Amino acid sequence: MENWKQRTEILLGEERMKQLENAHVLVVGLGGVGAYAAEMICRAGVGQMTIVDADTVQPTNINRQLPALTTTLGRSKAEIVGQRLLEINPELILTIHPIFLKDENIPELLDSAPFDFVVDAIDTLSPKCYLIFNALQRKLKIVSSMGAGAKKDITQVRFADLKDTYHCGLSKAVRKKLQKMGVKRKLPVVFSTEQADACAVILTDSEQNKKSTCGTVSYMPAVFGCYLAEYVIRKL
Numbered sequence: 001m002e003n004w005k006q007r008t009e010i011l012l013g014e015e016r017m018k019q020l021e022n023a024h025v026l027v028v029g030l031g032g033v034g035a036y037a038a039e040m041i042c043r044a045g046v047g048q049m050t051i052v053d054a055d056t057v058q059p060t061n062i063n064r065q066l067p068a069l070t071t072t073l074g075r076s077k078a079e080i081v082g083q084r085l086l087e088i089n090p091e092l093i094l095t096i097h098p099i100f101l102k103d104e105n106i107p108e109l110l111d112s113a114p115f116d117f118v119v120d121a122i123d124t125l126s127p128k129c130y131l132i133f134n135a136l137q138r139k140l141k142i143v144s145s146m147g148a149g150a151k152k153d154i155t156q157v158r159f160a161d162l163k164d165t166y167h168c169g170l171s172k173a174v175r176k177k178l179q180k181m182g183v184k185r186k187l188p189v190v191f192s193t194e195q196a197d198a199c200a201v202i203l204t205d206s207e208q209n210k211k212s213t214c215g216t217v218s219y220m221p222a223v224f225g226c227y228l229a230e231y232v233i234r235k236l
Helices: 006-012 014-021 034-043 077-088 106-110 125-137 169-180 219-235
Strands: 024-028 048-052 093-097 117-120 142-145 157-161 188-192 201-203 212-214
Touching: 006 014, 024 034, 024 106, 034 048, 034 077, 034 117, 034 219, 048 077, 077 093, 106 125, 117 125, 117 219, 125 142, 125 169, 142 219, 157 219, 188 219
Parallel strands: 024 048, 024 117, 048 093, 117 142, 142 188
Antiparallel strands: 157 188, 201 212
């Protein structure tokens, strides 16, 4: 176990590894995107993490989500991901919050620790925007995931400022809401330039806080998660 970070240290160097070991990263949302981001951040050697998600594993998660197995149906995603992270790095200082984020408890979360980076992998509009708004108010470093649903081409995944995104319905909605909230600061995001497949978007009343659901493929959310992790690791 003493050498599990050896390959990363060869690439990044001892000093940068110490910077990662001393960092505290908050990951909010542990679905198709967020769980992969959390795992890649952990495997890179970040020493302290806080993870947040209130959802439980459902059968429809199995096609793309890291914690979703036939043996984990009904279990808390946060607890599953947390156990996995500690099995990767038993010395990780980990805080698990299996809670729904609402507008009123987001400031409390962000003020609960001196976070070095915030990863937004929330897929519902209101808590996503309030997390971004409050993080930017506190001048916390943050990177946000836009929509990976209804898309298939990983070669069109990009980093950009939110204002420069296109062909992304979630980006448009987030941009509009943040403008109404008076947000003027830049927001780094991961998005795809690919046109969403309109046939892969259906109306739904079975998911909390969602009016529609998108078709997805196994690899696309994982790629978004890896992009988020790369951004955090390189910036730290």
